[in-house]
Amino acid sequence: MRSVIWTDVIQFLVLFGGILLVLATLTWGPAQSLIGIWEYGQDRGHAFNLVGEASFYSFDPFVQYSLWALVISAVFTKLSLAGADQISIQRYLSTRNEKDASRSMVWGTLLGVPVMFLLYFSGLGLLWFYDTHPERALPNMTGDHALPHYIATELAPGVGGILLAAILAAVMSTVDSGLNSLATCSVTDFYGRVFRPKATDRQKVTLAKVLTVAWGGVAIASAALMIWLFGAQRGQNPLIFVSEVTLGLFGGILLGIFLLGILTRRATAFGAMAGAIVGLVAAVGVTAPYYFRELPPGSPRLSFLWINIVGCLVTMAVGYAASYISPPPIQTAK
Secondary structure: OHHHHHHHHHHHHHHHHHHHHHHHHHHOOOOOOHHHHHHHHHHOOOOOHHHHOHHHHOOOOOOOOOHHHHHHHHHHHHHHHHHOOHHHHHHHHOOOOHHHHHHHHHHHHHHHHHHHHHHHHHHHHHHHHHHHOHHHOOOOOOHHHHHHHHHHHHOOOOHHHHHHHHHHHHHHHHHHHHHHHHHHHHHHHHHHHHHOOOOOHHHHHHHHHHHHHHHHHHHHHHHHHHHHHHHHHOOOOOHHHHHHHHHHHHHHHHHHHHHHHHHOOOOOHHHHHHHHHHHHHHHHHHHHHHHOOOOOOOOOOOOHHHHHHHHHHHHHHHHHHHOOOOOOOOOOOO
16 A cells, blocks of 8 residues: 555656646746736636626526536535545545544645646646647647647657656556456445355455456446547537536435435435436436537536536435335444
């Protein structure tokens, strides 16, 4: 575990240094500055211009970005990542005690704010750079291509390769943690408890290896499915839309199951499973009409910020109600 932590630390330092380097090269010299980049983005509607619009304070769920949707969705998303994400749980378990785990979560949240603003200013800088140097941009380039293209073509030789390697390494470390969590949960919660309670450790380890490969195949198939679903609207749906919709479909359901276990004593395994199934159906139901098919230009579309909220609330409501159909859980004496 110590080696894993230090590997993550090194990756973070490389990536954080890369963000600073990109921002420094964009603002180096008299041609531009952070203030100039901000003013340039503001003139083009990319610098918190929504704050001055009345629609930003609307409760209409079809407004893509509103204050209330951002605040409520941020609470649900943070709870989901902090309480129901297996990768986060693994990090908590690597700390010495509960106090250190709480401290790591708080500091991670606080330090994420300046990192977010660094990425934000980097995005504004890339907007300015490719608007003022269109000959250096790719044909029909979108915002999803701007940063990797800038790293590969504008930074010093070797530096871009190091940053891209660090990005790929960070992706791989996240993916392998997720696959390990899926395989471990499958073996522990289903195989070891339901199908073969008397299975030996050797059998469980062997199955875990097989399931890691199987879950990897499922992940690849899921990624291909999302690409196909968003293929018709690839120009209208940037990468942030695709990732947020995907996370919203499943993150809210995981959070609903987590809250059922934390906030209630009557919730049962049957109720949680029923709630998850109905919650997924509800989340897909509010997503598919607006994101899984091509819409005419200017058509209203439900904000992706509400998807995880719908999934979580439906999962909790149905899960709690369905728990009364099955026998109550056995209360162990303290």
